[in-house]
Amino acid sequence: xxxxxxxxxxxxxxxxxxxxxxxxxxxxxxxxxxxxxxxxxxxxxxxxxxxxxxxxxxxxxxxxxxxxxxxxxxxxxxxxxxxxxxxxxxxxxxxxxxxxx
Amino acid sequence: xxxxxxxxxxxxxxxxxxxxxxxxxxxxxxxxxxxxxxxxxxxxxxxxxxxxxxxxxxxxxxxxxxxxxxxxxxxxxxxxxxxxxxxxxxxxxxxxxxxxxxxxxxxxxxxxxxxxxxxxxxxxxxxxxxxxxxxxxxxxxxxxxxxxxxxxxxxxxxxxxxxxxxxxxxxxxxxxxxxxxxxxxxxxxxxxxxxxxxxxxxxxxxxxxxxxxxxxxxxxxxxxxxxxxxxxxxxxxxxxxxxxxxxxxxxxxxxxxxxxxxx
Numbered sequence: 001x002x003x004x005x006x007x008x009x010x011x012x013x014x015x016x017x018x019x020x021x022x023x024x025x026x027x028x029x030x031x032x033x034x035x036x037x038x039x040x041x042x043x044x045x046x047x048x049x050x051x052x053x054x055x056x057x058x059x060x061x062x063x064x065x066x067x068x069x070x071x072x073x074x075x076x077x078x079x080x081x082x083x084x085x086x087x088x089x090x091x092x093x094x095x096x097x098x099x100x101x
Numbered sequence: 102x103x104x105x106x107x108x109x110x111x112x113x114x115x116x117x118x119x120x121x122x123x124x125x126x127x128x129x130x131x132x133x134x135x136x137x138x139x140x141x142x143x144x145x146x147x148x149x150x151x152x153x154x155x156x157x158x159x160x161x162x163x164x165x166x167x168x169x170x171x172x173x174x175x176x177x178x179x180x181x182x183x184x185x186x187x188x189x190x191x192x193x194x195x196x197x198x199x200x201x202x203x204x205x206x207x208x209x210x211x212x213x214x215x216x217x218x219x220x221x222x223x224x225x226x227x228x229x230x231x232x233x234x235x236x237x238x239x240x241x242x243x244x245x246x247x248x249x250x251x252x253x254x255x256x257x258x259x260x261x262x263x264x265x266x267x268x269x270x271x272x273x274x275x276x277x278x279x280x281x282x283x284x285x286x287x288x289x290x291x292x293x294x295x296x297x298x299x300x301x302x303x304x305x306x307x308x309x310x311x312x313x314x315x316x317x318x319x320x321x322x323x324x325x326x327x328x329x330x331x332x333x334x335x336x337x338x339x340x341x342x343x344x345x346x347x348x349x350x351x352x353x354x355x356x357x358x359x360x361x362x363x364x
Contacts, residue, residue: 061228061315064255065107065116067123069213069222071132071159074122077208078157081120082199084192085155089124089136090102091341092218092225092289095350097332098339099224099288100323101102 102150104226106170109182113255115189120157126150127341128218140166146346154192157199163192210245210259216267219260221339224289227320230258231311234268235278236300244280247307256315282310284318287328288337
């Protein structure tokens with residue numbers, strides 16, 4: 001078990017090292033996030049919508065992958081940029097109910 | 102789709118070295134055939150999810166194909182993101198961009214197939230959405246240039262249309278040409294307008310509207326089971342373009358195709 005945990009830890013360190021060496025990882029100092037505007041908190045409370053951001057945290061959305069939504073658009077961009085393609089497909093409904101992957 | 106995998110900072114950082122295509126399964130007949138050619142499960146049918154990495158011409162596989170990155174690359178529970186980022190880094194190193202893009206042409210807007218699907222997908226991603234209506238090429242290019250800068254990359258959904266009825270169908274009154282920054286409802290069927298801008302809005306005005314969306318809205322919390330139960334209770338339905346064929350979903354739970362297969 002200990003050996004397995006050490007292997008996992010080594011893998012994580014290796015991944016971080018490779019990204020850091022390739023310039024793909026920038027270590028930034030932690031900053032205190034600005035407070036969420038009161039209006040946003042009130043709006044969420046009024047709607048009775050639960051959110052993933054705790055009250056008082058910024059309304060900023062976390063960074064995300066920039067997805068191309070169609071194969072046509074993606075291949076046009078791949079031709080333009082010469083970048084390889086990461087292709088994923090997922091159904092934007094569950095049991096016929098929209099709004100969830 | 103495991104959203105936690107795609108919100109891993111290592112994966113997001115590595116994703117910038119790729120063109121990341123996320124197709125909506127069962128929402129386009131042509132793409133469905135293409136996906137079937139890439140991966141079929143034991144059932145021989147197109148399943149809910151497909152994952153593969155390809156060369157920039159889309160013709161050569163750079164990884165095995167499967168239902169998910171974890172199926173293709175492995176990874177212990179909790180470490181799937183690390184393994185995926187590592188594999189992405191390896192592939193990007195072995196397959197750097199084959200050309201340098203011309204400075205004069207930036208990437209286009211990464212729009213969804215249509216407004217209806219863009220609203221649903223933004224709801225799935227729990228992101229605000231930007232819809233352009235009736236913009237000319239120059240205005241679209243200007244909007245795209247903003248969309249591909251920080252802090253907007255990967256934080257907004259995008260849609261474009263020249264058909265006012267598409268805007269009306271998601272709850273935008275009096276559609277005209279312009280830019281709408283909207284928040285999809287929980288089920289991705291209707292929108293709440295956060296800001297409406299004229300088609301010729303300058304960049305500072307557009308940025309201000311996008312900032313407003315990101316600063317005042319927050320991603321809603323969603324749990325699959327309760328979301329589905331609530332949707333069934335409220336009679337929310339989604340019509341797919343082609344029939345759902347995933348063997349893991351019972352025929353009763355597959356929703357309805359909007360038109361006959363192949364039609």
